[in-house]
Amino acid sequence: MSSVSSPAAVPTPPVLTIIIPVFNELAVLPVCLARLRSVLEVLAVSYELLFVDDGSKDGTAAYLDRTAMALGAMRVIHLSRNFGKEAAMTAGLDHAHGEAVIILDADLQDPPELIPDMVKAWKEGADVVVMRRRTRMGDTWLKRVSAHIYYRILNRLSEVEIPPDTGDFRLLSRRAVVAMRKIPERGRYMKGLFAWIGMPTTTILYDRAPRVAGRSKWGLHNLAKLGFDGITSFSLSPLRIASITGTIILAIGCALGLLVVARILLYDESMSVPLALVALVTFLAGLQLSTIGVLGAYVGRIHTEIKQRPVYLVQDIVERQTDTQPSPRPN
Incomplete structure (x- = not known):
């Protein structure tokens, strides 16, 4: 008598992927992970934490690898060198499995406790949930004023309206992520690209907190370069x-x-x-x-x-293999 084997179960993708680009953030990572997990456990949805190590030199990579092997819902993408935050976010979007994706900085200036509000807005029909800064505690007066002026100038010059007073902290639906993956350009200004794809958008106001630990990697030179890239990317x-x-x-x-x-x-x-x-x-x-x-x-x-050089190169990906490991999502 012949026996019929049952088909293997198809892995179910997580509902939510949290992308955290990191560069020399060892001091803040334990606090970041603890706050993230406490929020996501209360939220009661399947999730994955996707850390993108952008060439860290301070022990961040080793700490993330150890943590990923201990947790079943965490992956670490190690880039081959420091490509910059825009490239790290691109790598995260390319490797995200979730039905919704949230980009979050590891320094906790953007509070993870706002994730439930973002998920609620997404479930109500928003493809993009933009988090707009009402206040910027921890930033200097010069940085606040220059950022305010810059975003107004950018929108005056740009052919695409880019939400002012916003960073990279936002939620993207699967449809929005697929749209972002279709953009081939190398010189990337992500805030502009997020606005360029359009799609139904909801804005949530919040108060930005000071860094929990460590020092900002964004000096005046890097901010000026990013700002000029934004203008030349989206305006003639x-x-x-x-x-x-x-x-x-x-x-x-x-x-x-x-x-x-x-x-x-x-x-x-x-x-x-x-x-x-x-x-x-x-x-x-x-x-x-x-x-x-x-x-x-x-x-x-x-x-x-x-x-036509690639935006980034992946050195390796570290994760704990499980029976419910999600399969790669198509572009």
């Missing part, structure tokens, strides 16, 4: 402004030239000519160099895209 306005400014300065230069000629002919003020020429040439040279710089930024982005 700097090129238009440079062109218009050049035309205006050319007209002013012609007018000044005629004025100098008139004064020489009428008043014989020949001594004013050298000073006028020096001032004019210096001004035009500065304008030309700044315009070339703006143009070079866009050419540099083109150069980055045509090289």
Whole structure:
């Protein structure tokens, strides 16, 4: 008598994936994990914690590996080097299994206790849940003011409305994650890309807390670079402004030239000519160099895209194998 074997059970994907990009965050990780697990256990949904180690050098990788082997709902993606937070978030989205995905910083400035509110908004039909900062405790006055001004300028210049006063803390539905995976560009400004895909969006206001431990990895140079990337990624306005400014300065230069000629002919003020020429040439040279710089930024982005290097490279993935291990999700 022949026996018929029952088919293997199809693994069920988790409802929720929490993506946590980390770079040298060993000091805060125990607190981050404890608060995350306490929130998710009360939420009572299946979940996975997906840590993306972006080339940490302080013992973060070893700590995450040990923890992942002890827990059944945690994976660690180790990138081959430090690619930056935008690339780390991209890696997390590419490897997330959940029906909904939340991006969270490990420093706990964005409180994980808000996750139930985000999940509720998603279940009510939102594909994107944007967390907008009402206050920014722990940030300096200069950082708060500069961020406020930057987002307003960005939205003035951008062809896509990017929610102001928001970071990367947000929820994306499976449909939104699939849309993000279709974006091939290398130079990534994730806040802009999240807005570019559109889809039904809900905004939740919250108060941003100070860092629990450790130091911010975002210095003035990195913030300035990210801000400039945002403008050049989502707006051609700097090129238009440079062109218009050049035309205006050319007209002013012609007018000044005629004025100098008139004064020489009428008043014989020949001594004013050298000073006028020096001032004019210096001004035009500065304008030309700044315009070339703006143009070079866009050419540099083109150069980055045509090289077609991957956004990130994965060194390895650490997880504890279980019988209910979810299978990879299709793009």
